[in-house]
Amino acid sequence: xxxxxxxxxxxxxxxxxxxxxxxxxxxxxxxxxxxxxxxxxxxxxxxxxxxxxxxxxxxxxxxxxxxxxxxxxxxxxxxxxxxxxxxxxxxxxxxxxxxxxxxxxxxxxxxxxxxxxxxxxxxxxxxxxxxxxxxxxxxxxxxxxxxxxxxxxxxxxxxxxxxxxxxxxxxxxxxxxxxxxxxxxxxxxxxxxxxxxxxxxxxxxxxxxxxxxxxxxxxxxxxxxxxxxxxxxxxxxxxxxxx
Amino acid sequence: xxxxxxxxxxxxxxxxxxxxxxxxxxxxxxxxxxxxxxxxxxxxxxxxxxxxxxxxxxxxxxxxxxxxxxxxxxxxxxxxxxxxxxxxxxxxxxxxxxxxxxxxxxxxxxxxxxxxxxxxxxxxxxxxxxxxxxxxxxxxxxxxxxxxxxxxxxxxxxxxxxxxxxxxxxxxxxxxxxxxxxxxxxxxxxxxxxxxxxxxxxxxxxxxxxxxxxxxxxxxxxxxxxxxxxxxxxx
Numbered sequence: 001x002x003x004x005x006x007x008x009x010x011x012x013x014x015x016x017x018x019x020x021x022x023x024x025x026x027x028x029x030x031x032x033x034x035x036x037x038x039x040x041x042x043x044x045x046x047x048x049x050x051x052x053x054x055x056x057x058x059x060x061x062x063x064x065x066x067x068x069x070x071x072x073x074x075x076x077x078x079x080x081x082x083x084x085x086x087x088x089x090x091x092x093x094x095x096x097x098x099x100x101x102x103x104x105x106x107x108x109x110x111x112x113x114x115x116x117x118x119x120x121x122x123x124x125x126x127x128x129x130x131x132x133x134x135x136x137x138x139x140x141x142x143x144x145x146x147x148x149x150x151x152x153x154x155x156x157x158x159x160x161x162x163x164x165x166x167x168x169x170x171x172x173x174x175x176x177x178x179x180x181x182x183x184x185x186x187x188x189x190x191x192x193x194x195x196x197x198x199x200x201x202x203x204x205x206x207x208x209x210x211x212x213x214x215x216x217x218x219x220x221x222x223x224x225x226x227x228x229x230x231x232x233x234x235x236x237x238x239x240x241x242x243x
Numbered sequence: 244x245x246x247x248x249x250x251x252x253x254x255x256x257x258x259x260x261x262x263x264x265x266x267x268x269x270x271x272x273x274x275x276x277x278x279x280x281x282x283x284x285x286x287x288x289x290x291x292x293x294x295x296x297x298x299x300x301x302x303x304x305x306x307x308x309x310x311x312x313x314x315x316x317x318x319x320x321x322x323x324x325x326x327x328x329x330x331x332x333x334x335x336x337x338x339x340x341x342x343x344x345x346x347x348x349x350x351x352x353x354x355x356x357x358x359x360x361x362x363x364x365x366x367x368x369x370x371x372x373x374x375x376x377x378x379x380x381x382x383x384x385x386x387x388x389x390x391x392x393x394x395x396x397x398x399x400x401x402x403x404x405x406x407x408x409x410x411x412x413x414x415x416x417x418x419x420x421x422x423x424x425x426x427x428x429x430x431x432x433x434x435x436x437x438x439x440x441x442x443x444x445x446x447x448x449x450x451x452x453x454x455x456x457x458x459x460x461x462x463x464x465x466x467x468x469x470x471x472x473x474x475x476x477x478x
Binding site: 049052053054074077078081082084086088089090092093094095097098101102103105106107111114115118134135136137150151154 | 250254359360361364381382384385386388389430433434436437438439440441442443444448449450
Protein backbone atom coordinates (compact mmCIF):
# COMPACT_ATOMS: atom_id res chain seq x y z
CA UNK A 1 0.00 0.00 0.00
CA UNK A 2 1.32 3.45 -0.98
CA UNK A 3 1.93 5.53 2.17
CA UNK A 4 0.21 8.91 2.54
CA UNK A 5 3.25 10.24 4.36
CA UNK A 6 6.76 9.01 3.98
CA UNK A 7 9.67 10.52 5.90
CA UNK A 8 13.26 9.31 5.70
CA UNK A 9 16.23 10.62 7.63
CA UNK A 10 14.68 13.92 8.67
CA UNK A 11 17.07 16.16 10.56
CA UNK A 12 16.51 19.67 11.85
CA UNK A 13 18.36 22.17 14.02
CA UNK A 14 16.93 25.44 15.32
CA UNK A 15 18.67 28.69 14.41
CA UNK A 16 20.59 28.68 17.68
CA UNK A 17 22.03 25.28 16.77
CA UNK A 18 19.84 23.22 19.12
CA UNK A 19 19.25 19.84 17.48
CA UNK A 20 15.52 19.04 17.33
CA UNK A 21 15.26 16.09 14.92
CA UNK A 22 18.09 13.58 14.51
CA UNK A 23 17.12 11.34 11.60
CA UNK A 24 13.41 10.54 11.81
CA UNK A 25 11.87 7.79 9.64
CA UNK A 26 8.09 7.59 9.55
CA UNK A 27 5.22 6.27 7.40
CA UNK A 28 1.50 6.88 7.57
CA UNK A 29 -0.78 4.54 5.64
CA UNK A 30 -4.25 5.42 4.33
CA UNK A 31 -6.96 5.15 6.99
CA UNK A 32 -4.66 4.64 9.97
CA UNK A 33 -4.32 6.82 13.04
CA UNK A 34 -0.90 7.10 14.64
CA UNK A 35 -0.22 8.61 18.06
CA UNK A 36 3.06 10.48 18.51
CA UNK A 37 4.14 10.08 22.12
CA UNK A 38 7.15 11.41 23.95
CA UNK A 39 8.28 13.89 26.55
CA UNK A 40 8.09 17.66 26.13
CA UNK A 41 10.86 18.83 23.82
CA UNK A 42 11.36 15.40 22.27
CA UNK A 43 10.63 16.75 18.76
CA UNK A 44 6.99 15.76 18.13
CA UNK A 45 5.66 19.21 17.28
CA UNK A 46 8.81 20.10 15.32
CA UNK A 47 8.27 16.92 13.33
CA UNK A 48 4.63 17.65 12.43
CA UNK A 49 5.51 21.23 11.46
CA UNK A 50 7.77 19.74 8.78
CA UNK A 51 4.89 17.81 7.24
CA UNK A 52 3.29 20.87 5.70
CA UNK A 53 6.43 22.90 5.22
CA UNK A 54 6.20 25.24 8.23
CA UNK A 55 9.74 24.11 9.04
CA UNK A 56 12.31 22.84 6.60
CA UNK A 57 14.99 20.36 7.57
CA UNK A 58 17.25 17.87 5.77
CA UNK A 59 15.96 14.53 4.56
CA UNK A 60 13.17 13.15 2.43
CA UNK A 61 9.50 13.98 3.06
CA UNK A 62 6.56 13.20 0.83
CA UNK A 63 2.86 13.78 1.42
CA UNK A 64 0.33 12.05 -0.85
CA UNK A 65 3.11 11.40 -3.35
CA UNK A 66 4.30 15.01 -3.41
CA UNK A 67 7.74 15.83 -2.14
CA UNK A 68 7.58 18.55 0.53
CA UNK A 69 9.29 21.47 -1.19
CA UNK A 70 8.40 25.06 -1.83
CA UNK A 71 6.72 24.61 -5.21
CA UNK A 72 4.42 21.89 -3.83
CA UNK A 73 3.43 23.64 -0.61
CA UNK A 74 0.01 24.96 -1.75
CA UNK A 75 -1.03 21.47 -2.84
CA UNK A 76 0.46 19.83 0.26
CA UNK A 77 -1.33 22.28 2.57
CA UNK A 78 -4.56 21.34 0.84
CA UNK A 79 -3.92 17.67 1.60
CA UNK A 80 -2.68 17.88 5.16
CA UNK A 81 -4.68 19.73 7.80
CA UNK A 82 -2.82 20.81 10.93
CA UNK A 83 -4.86 21.54 14.06
CA UNK A 84 -2.71 23.60 16.41
CA UNK A 85 -2.33 22.97 20.12
CA UNK A 86 -3.51 26.46 21.04
CA UNK A 87 -6.79 27.14 19.28
CA UNK A 88 -6.40 30.88 19.90
CA UNK A 89 -3.54 30.86 17.41
CA UNK A 90 -5.68 29.19 14.82
CA UNK A 91 -8.87 31.20 15.25
CA UNK A 92 -7.73 34.60 14.04
CA UNK A 93 -10.71 35.78 12.04
CA UNK A 94 -13.40 37.92 13.68
CA UNK A 95 -16.26 35.43 13.38
CA UNK A 96 -16.45 31.65 13.45
CA UNK A 97 -17.85 31.44 9.92
CA UNK A 98 -15.16 33.75 8.53
CA UNK A 99 -12.51 31.69 10.26
CA UNK A 100 -13.71 28.35 8.95
CA UNK A 101 -14.05 29.86 5.46
CA UNK A 102 -10.46 31.17 5.56
CA UNK A 103 -8.92 27.95 4.19
CA UNK A 104 -11.49 27.34 1.42
CA UNK A 105 -11.11 30.95 0.25
CA UNK A 106 -7.35 30.40 0.06
CA UNK A 107 -8.00 27.32 -2.05
CA UNK A 108 -9.63 29.61 -4.62
CA UNK A 109 -13.28 28.89 -3.88
CA UNK A 110 -15.76 31.72 -4.46
CA UNK A 111 -17.16 33.38 -1.31
CA UNK A 112 -20.46 31.53 -1.82
CA UNK A 113 -18.73 28.13 -2.19
CA UNK A 114 -16.44 28.87 0.75
CA UNK A 115 -19.40 29.80 2.92
CA UNK A 116 -21.18 26.58 1.96
CA UNK A 117 -18.05 24.52 2.77
CA UNK A 118 -17.61 26.34 6.06
CA UNK A 119 -21.21 25.71 7.09
CA UNK A 120 -20.87 22.04 6.15
CA UNK A 121 -17.70 21.70 8.21
CA UNK A 122 -19.29 23.47 11.17
CA UNK A 123 -22.22 21.05 10.97
CA UNK A 124 -19.77 18.11 10.95
CA UNK A 125 -18.31 19.22 14.27
CA UNK A 126 -21.68 20.24 15.72
CA UNK A 127 -20.93 23.96 15.80
CA UNK A 128 -23.26 25.31 13.12
CA UNK A 129 -25.13 27.33 15.75
CA UNK A 130 -21.95 29.35 16.48
CA UNK A 131 -21.33 30.57 12.92
CA UNK A 132 -21.95 34.23 13.71
CA UNK A 133 -20.16 34.23 17.07
CA UNK A 134 -16.77 35.69 17.79
CA UNK A 135 -14.13 32.98 18.44
CA UNK A 136 -13.05 34.57 21.73
CA UNK A 137 -16.52 33.98 23.16
CA UNK A 138 -16.26 30.21 22.77
CA UNK A 139 -15.27 27.69 25.43
CA UNK A 140 -12.02 25.75 25.01
CA UNK A 141 -13.90 22.70 23.71
CA UNK A 142 -15.89 24.81 21.25
CA UNK A 143 -12.72 26.53 20.04
CA UNK A 144 -11.12 23.15 19.40
CA UNK A 145 -14.15 22.03 17.39
CA UNK A 146 -14.14 25.24 15.35
CA UNK A 147 -10.39 24.91 14.75
CA UNK A 148 -11.03 21.38 13.51
CA UNK A 149 -13.86 22.65 11.29
CA UNK A 150 -11.45 25.19 9.80
CA UNK A 151 -9.28 22.29 8.71
CA UNK A 152 -12.12 19.99 7.61
CA UNK A 153 -13.49 22.75 5.38
CA UNK A 154 -10.36 22.30 3.25
CA UNK A 155 -11.24 18.60 2.76
CA UNK A 156 -7.76 17.29 3.62
CA UNK A 157 -6.67 13.68 3.16
CA UNK A 158 -4.71 13.72 6.45
CA UNK A 159 -5.41 15.34 9.81
CA UNK A 160 -2.59 16.24 12.15
CA UNK A 161 -3.65 17.19 15.67
CA UNK A 162 -1.10 18.74 18.00
CA UNK A 163 -2.02 18.07 21.64
CA UNK A 164 -5.75 18.21 20.93
CA UNK A 165 -6.79 17.60 24.53
CA UNK A 166 -4.96 20.64 25.94
CA UNK A 167 -7.37 22.86 27.95
CA UNK A 168 -10.23 20.38 27.48
CA UNK A 169 -12.14 18.93 30.40
CA UNK A 170 -12.83 15.15 30.38
CA UNK A 171 -16.31 15.37 28.76
CA UNK A 172 -14.90 17.63 26.03
CA UNK A 173 -11.99 15.20 25.53
CA UNK A 174 -14.44 12.33 25.16
CA UNK A 175 -16.61 14.31 22.71
CA UNK A 176 -13.54 15.20 20.66
CA UNK A 177 -12.39 11.59 20.56
CA UNK A 178 -15.84 10.49 19.40
CA UNK A 179 -15.87 13.20 16.75
CA UNK A 180 -12.41 12.30 15.47
CA UNK A 181 -13.30 8.60 15.32
CA UNK A 182 -16.13 9.43 12.93
CA UNK A 183 -13.85 11.26 10.50
CA UNK A 184 -12.53 9.10 7.68
CA UNK A 185 -9.15 10.82 7.21
CA UNK A 186 -5.84 9.28 8.22
CA UNK A 187 -4.66 10.99 11.40
CA UNK A 188 -1.53 11.82 13.33
CA UNK A 189 -2.24 12.71 16.94
CA UNK A 190 0.48 14.33 19.03
CA UNK A 191 -0.52 13.73 22.62
CA UNK A 192 0.54 13.08 26.19
CA UNK A 193 -2.87 11.61 26.95
CA UNK A 194 -2.58 7.84 26.79
CA UNK A 195 -6.35 7.30 27.14
CA UNK A 196 -7.00 9.62 24.22
CA UNK A 197 -4.29 7.94 22.13
CA UNK A 198 -5.71 4.53 22.99
CA UNK A 199 -9.21 5.65 21.94
CA UNK A 200 -8.04 6.76 18.51
CA UNK A 201 -4.76 5.29 17.41
CA UNK A 202 -4.05 1.93 15.80
CA UNK A 203 -0.35 2.35 16.57
CA UNK A 204 1.99 4.72 18.33
CA UNK A 205 5.55 5.93 17.93
CA UNK A 206 7.69 7.22 20.78
CA UNK A 207 9.95 10.24 20.33
CA UNK A 208 13.06 10.72 22.43
CA UNK A 209 15.71 13.39 21.83
CA UNK A 210 14.62 14.01 18.25
CA UNK A 211 14.39 10.35 17.21
CA UNK A 212 11.66 7.76 17.00
CA UNK A 213 12.98 5.15 19.39
CA UNK A 214 10.04 2.75 19.46
CA UNK A 215 6.97 1.87 17.44
CA UNK A 216 4.05 -0.38 18.42
CA UNK A 217 0.67 -0.51 20.13
CA UNK A 218 -0.29 2.40 22.41
CA UNK A 219 -0.52 0.22 25.54
CA UNK A 220 2.70 -1.56 24.78
CA UNK A 221 4.61 1.71 24.41
CA UNK A 222 2.93 3.29 27.41
CA UNK A 223 3.97 0.31 29.53
CA UNK A 224 7.51 0.25 28.20
CA UNK A 225 8.16 3.94 28.85
CA UNK A 226 6.18 4.16 32.07
CA UNK A 227 3.50 6.35 30.50
CA UNK A 228 0.56 4.62 32.14
CA UNK A 229 -1.85 7.17 33.58
CA UNK A 230 -1.91 5.92 37.19
CA UNK A 231 -0.20 8.00 39.82
CA UNK A 232 1.43 5.60 42.24
CA UNK A 233 2.18 4.79 44.92
CA UNK A 234 -0.98 6.05 46.61
CA UNK A 235 -0.51 8.01 49.84
CA UNK A 236 -3.23 7.07 52.35
CA UNK A 237 -4.75 9.49 54.84
CA UNK A 238 -2.36 8.44 57.64
CA UNK A 239 0.59 9.57 55.52
CA UNK A 240 2.24 6.12 55.28
CA UNK A 241 3.02 4.98 51.72
CA UNK A 242 1.49 1.81 50.32
CA UNK A 243 4.21 -0.11 48.52
CA UNK B 244 -13.11 45.37 30.04
CA UNK B 245 -14.27 48.16 27.79
CA UNK B 246 -13.99 46.22 24.52
CA UNK B 247 -15.83 43.20 25.97
CA UNK B 248 -18.79 45.37 26.98
CA UNK B 249 -18.91 47.03 23.56
CA UNK B 250 -18.67 43.64 21.90
CA UNK B 251 -21.63 42.31 23.87
CA UNK B 252 -23.70 45.44 23.11
CA UNK B 253 -22.93 45.15 19.43
CA UNK B 254 -24.30 41.59 19.32
CA UNK B 255 -27.79 42.52 20.57
CA UNK B 256 -30.85 42.66 18.33
CA UNK B 257 -32.65 45.89 17.45
CA UNK B 258 -33.75 47.80 14.37
CA UNK B 259 -30.54 49.83 14.56
CA UNK B 260 -28.34 46.74 14.97
CA UNK B 261 -29.96 45.27 11.86
CA UNK B 262 -29.11 48.21 9.60
CA UNK B 263 -26.44 47.86 6.95
CA UNK B 264 -23.06 48.91 8.40
CA UNK B 265 -22.31 51.12 5.37
CA UNK B 266 -25.45 53.14 6.09
CA UNK B 267 -24.39 53.64 9.70
CA UNK B 268 -20.88 54.68 8.65
CA UNK B 269 -22.21 57.21 6.12
CA UNK B 270 -24.61 58.64 8.70
CA UNK B 271 -21.81 58.82 11.25
CA UNK B 272 -19.62 60.69 8.77
CA UNK B 273 -22.48 63.09 7.97
CA UNK B 274 -23.17 63.67 11.65
CA UNK B 275 -19.51 64.33 12.44
CA UNK B 276 -19.22 66.70 9.48
CA UNK B 277 -22.31 68.62 10.57
CA UNK B 278 -21.11 68.77 14.15
CA UNK B 279 -17.57 69.70 13.19
CA UNK B 280 -18.68 72.63 11.04
CA UNK B 281 -21.04 74.11 13.65
CA UNK B 282 -19.50 77.37 14.84
CA UNK B 283 -20.96 77.69 18.34
CA UNK B 284 -22.69 75.19 20.57
CA UNK B 285 -25.11 76.93 22.91
CA UNK B 286 -27.19 74.64 25.12
CA UNK B 287 -30.18 74.39 22.78
CA UNK B 288 -27.99 73.54 19.76
CA UNK B 289 -26.16 70.94 21.81
CA UNK B 290 -29.50 69.40 22.78
CA UNK B 291 -30.60 69.36 19.14
CA UNK B 292 -27.43 67.51 18.16
CA UNK B 293 -27.78 65.16 21.13
CA UNK B 294 -31.40 64.28 20.35
CA UNK B 295 -30.73 62.01 17.31
CA UNK B 296 -28.05 60.17 19.29
CA UNK B 297 -30.41 59.70 22.24
CA UNK B 298 -33.06 58.41 19.85
CA UNK B 299 -30.58 56.00 18.24
CA UNK B 300 -29.36 54.74 21.63
CA UNK B 301 -32.97 54.28 22.76
CA UNK B 302 -33.83 52.46 19.54
CA UNK B 303 -30.87 50.12 20.12
CA UNK B 304 -31.78 49.71 23.83
CA UNK B 305 -28.28 50.69 24.90
CA UNK B 306 -27.90 51.36 28.64
CA UNK B 307 -27.95 55.18 28.91
CA UNK B 308 -25.83 55.57 32.05
CA UNK B 309 -23.09 53.22 30.89
CA UNK B 310 -23.05 54.88 27.48
CA UNK B 311 -22.73 58.36 28.99
CA UNK B 312 -19.96 57.24 31.31
CA UNK B 313 -17.99 55.55 28.54
CA UNK B 314 -18.35 58.60 26.33
CA UNK B 315 -16.81 60.70 29.11
CA UNK B 316 -13.44 59.10 28.36
CA UNK B 317 -12.77 62.02 25.98
CA UNK B 318 -13.43 64.68 28.57
CA UNK B 319 -10.01 64.79 30.27
CA UNK B 320 -8.42 65.66 26.93
CA UNK B 321 -11.02 68.05 25.55
CA UNK B 322 -11.59 69.69 28.94
CA UNK B 323 -7.92 70.63 29.11
CA UNK B 324 -8.08 72.49 25.81
CA UNK B 325 -11.52 73.92 26.66
CA UNK B 326 -10.02 75.31 29.87
CA UNK B 327 -7.26 77.02 27.86
CA UNK B 328 -9.88 78.63 25.59
CA UNK B 329 -11.89 79.77 28.57
CA UNK B 330 -8.84 81.19 30.30
CA UNK B 331 -8.01 83.02 27.06
CA UNK B 332 -11.41 84.70 27.30
CA UNK B 333 -13.24 82.68 24.64
CA UNK B 334 -15.76 80.76 26.75
CA UNK B 335 -17.98 79.99 23.75
CA UNK B 336 -15.19 78.19 21.95
CA UNK B 337 -14.38 76.19 25.08
CA UNK B 338 -18.00 75.12 25.47
CA UNK B 339 -18.21 74.21 21.81
CA UNK B 340 -15.06 72.12 22.09
CA UNK B 341 -16.43 70.21 25.05
CA UNK B 342 -19.85 69.65 23.48
CA UNK B 343 -18.45 68.63 20.10
CA UNK B 344 -15.91 66.21 21.49
CA UNK B 345 -18.45 64.59 23.80
CA UNK B 346 -21.11 64.28 21.07
CA UNK B 347 -18.58 63.00 18.52
CA UNK B 348 -17.44 60.30 20.93
CA UNK B 349 -21.07 59.42 21.71
CA UNK B 350 -21.87 59.10 18.00
CA UNK B 351 -18.87 56.81 17.41
CA UNK B 352 -19.84 54.78 20.45
CA UNK B 353 -23.44 54.36 19.30
CA UNK B 354 -22.26 53.06 15.93
CA UNK B 355 -19.65 50.69 17.38
CA UNK B 356 -22.10 49.52 20.05
CA UNK B 357 -24.68 48.60 17.44
CA UNK B 358 -22.40 47.03 14.81
CA UNK B 359 -20.22 43.98 15.48
CA UNK B 360 -16.66 44.81 14.52
CA UNK B 361 -16.42 42.33 11.61
CA UNK B 362 -19.46 43.95 10.00
CA UNK B 363 -18.21 47.43 10.75
CA UNK B 364 -14.85 46.67 9.15
CA UNK B 365 -16.56 45.08 6.20
CA UNK B 366 -18.59 48.28 5.85
CA UNK B 367 -15.44 50.41 5.86
CA UNK B 368 -13.84 48.15 3.29
CA UNK B 369 -16.94 48.23 1.08
CA UNK B 370 -16.79 52.03 1.23
CA UNK B 371 -13.25 52.00 -0.10
CA UNK B 372 -11.05 52.14 3.00
CA UNK B 373 -7.60 50.55 2.47
CA UNK B 374 -7.73 46.79 2.99
CA UNK B 375 -4.38 46.70 4.75
CA UNK B 376 -5.56 49.17 7.38
CA UNK B 377 -8.75 47.16 7.87
CA UNK B 378 -6.73 43.98 8.39
CA UNK B 379 -4.48 45.63 10.95
CA UNK B 380 -7.50 46.83 12.94
CA UNK B 381 -9.12 43.42 12.60
CA UNK B 382 -6.11 41.57 14.00
CA UNK B 383 -5.53 44.17 16.68
CA UNK B 384 -9.07 43.80 17.91
CA UNK B 385 -9.08 40.01 17.69
CA UNK B 386 -5.92 39.65 19.75
CA UNK B 387 -6.76 42.44 22.14
CA UNK B 388 -8.85 39.82 23.94
CA UNK B 389 -6.03 37.29 24.02
CA UNK B 390 -3.34 39.76 25.08
CA UNK B 391 -5.54 41.40 27.72
CA UNK B 392 -6.32 37.88 28.99
CA UNK B 393 -2.60 37.18 29.25
CA UNK B 394 -2.02 40.47 31.02
CA UNK B 395 -4.70 39.57 33.55
CA UNK B 396 -3.15 36.13 34.12
CA UNK B 397 0.22 37.77 34.75
CA UNK B 398 -1.36 40.25 37.15
CA UNK B 399 -3.08 37.43 39.02
CA UNK B 400 0.16 35.46 39.15
CA UNK B 401 1.94 38.50 40.58
CA UNK B 402 -0.76 38.95 43.22
CA UNK B 403 -0.65 35.25 44.11
CA UNK B 404 3.03 35.67 44.84
CA UNK B 405 2.49 38.57 47.15
CA UNK B 406 2.41 41.64 44.91
CA UNK B 407 0.42 44.06 47.11
CA UNK B 408 -3.03 44.97 45.72
CA UNK B 409 -1.84 44.44 42.17
CA UNK B 410 0.32 47.61 42.17
CA UNK B 411 3.70 47.12 40.56
CA UNK B 412 6.76 49.26 40.91
CA UNK B 413 8.12 50.91 37.79
CA UNK B 414 10.85 48.30 37.22
CA UNK B 415 8.53 45.37 37.75
CA UNK B 416 5.86 46.95 35.53
CA UNK B 417 8.46 47.46 32.80
CA UNK B 418 9.51 43.82 33.18
CA UNK B 419 5.91 42.66 32.97
CA UNK B 420 5.37 44.70 29.79
CA UNK B 421 8.51 43.19 28.27
CA UNK B 422 7.25 39.68 29.04
CA UNK B 423 3.86 40.56 27.61
CA UNK B 424 5.53 41.86 24.48
CA UNK B 425 7.60 38.68 24.13
CA UNK B 426 4.50 36.55 24.58
CA UNK B 427 2.62 38.62 22.02
CA UNK B 428 5.50 38.19 19.60
CA UNK B 429 5.47 34.42 20.10
CA UNK B 430 1.71 34.47 19.63
CA UNK B 431 2.10 36.42 16.39
CA UNK B 432 4.52 33.78 15.08
CA UNK B 433 2.03 31.05 15.99
CA UNK B 434 -0.76 32.88 14.17
CA UNK B 435 1.43 33.30 11.12
CA UNK B 436 2.15 29.56 11.11
CA UNK B 437 -1.57 28.82 11.45
CA UNK B 438 -2.31 31.10 8.51
CA UNK B 439 0.35 29.47 6.35
CA UNK B 440 -0.90 26.01 7.29
CA UNK B 441 -4.29 26.95 5.85
CA UNK B 442 -2.88 28.14 2.58
CA UNK B 443 -2.54 31.90 3.22
CA UNK B 444 -0.37 33.55 0.62
CA UNK B 445 -0.14 37.14 1.81
CA UNK B 446 -3.73 38.13 1.26
CA UNK B 447 -6.80 37.58 3.40
CA UNK B 448 -9.95 37.00 1.44
CA UNK B 449 -13.28 37.57 3.13
CA UNK B 450 -16.79 36.25 2.67
CA UNK B 451 -19.28 38.53 0.97
CA UNK B 452 -20.91 41.09 3.26
CA UNK B 453 -24.48 42.31 3.65
CA UNK B 454 -26.74 43.78 1.01
CA UNK B 455 -28.54 47.04 1.71
CA UNK B 456 -32.33 46.77 1.46
CA UNK B 457 -35.24 49.20 1.32
CA UNK B 458 -35.23 49.74 5.09
CA UNK B 459 -31.55 50.65 5.00
CA UNK B 460 -32.09 53.23 2.27
CA UNK B 461 -35.10 54.66 4.12
CA UNK B 462 -33.05 54.87 7.32
CA UNK B 463 -30.23 56.59 5.44
CA UNK B 464 -32.58 59.13 3.88
CA UNK B 465 -34.27 59.82 7.21
CA UNK B 466 -30.96 60.13 9.03
CA UNK B 467 -29.50 62.52 6.45
CA UNK B 468 -32.69 64.61 6.60
CA UNK B 469 -32.51 64.86 10.41
CA UNK B 470 -28.80 65.78 10.39
CA UNK B 471 -29.34 68.36 7.63
CA UNK B 472 -32.29 69.85 9.50
CA UNK B 473 -30.26 70.22 12.73
CA UNK B 474 -27.33 71.70 10.82
CA UNK B 475 -29.46 74.22 8.94
CA UNK B 476 -31.34 75.17 12.09
CA UNK B 477 -28.06 75.81 13.93
CA UNK B 478 -26.67 78.14 11.23
